Amino acid sequence: MNASTSDIPIPLLLAEKLCDEIRTETEANWYTESARWCWNCQKSAGGNLEKRGFLRQPGNRGCVLVNARFNVDMANG
8 A cells, every 4th residue: 555645534425436436347347356345345334325344444544445446546646
């Protein structure tokens, strides 16, 4: 993880947007490890946005998929 972005909280609206993008991609690529991670998160959240993985981490750091996307976006400016 990039040291400059590792402690930055992800704004809620951005985390939601990244989560939605990832979920859309994993639906098309359902056979990937990322898709399994995303599906399990959705299942455990039971449709409740506040229970999604990206809101569970201290400082709203996101799940591993949201963190990775956020770090790439930050690195690309």
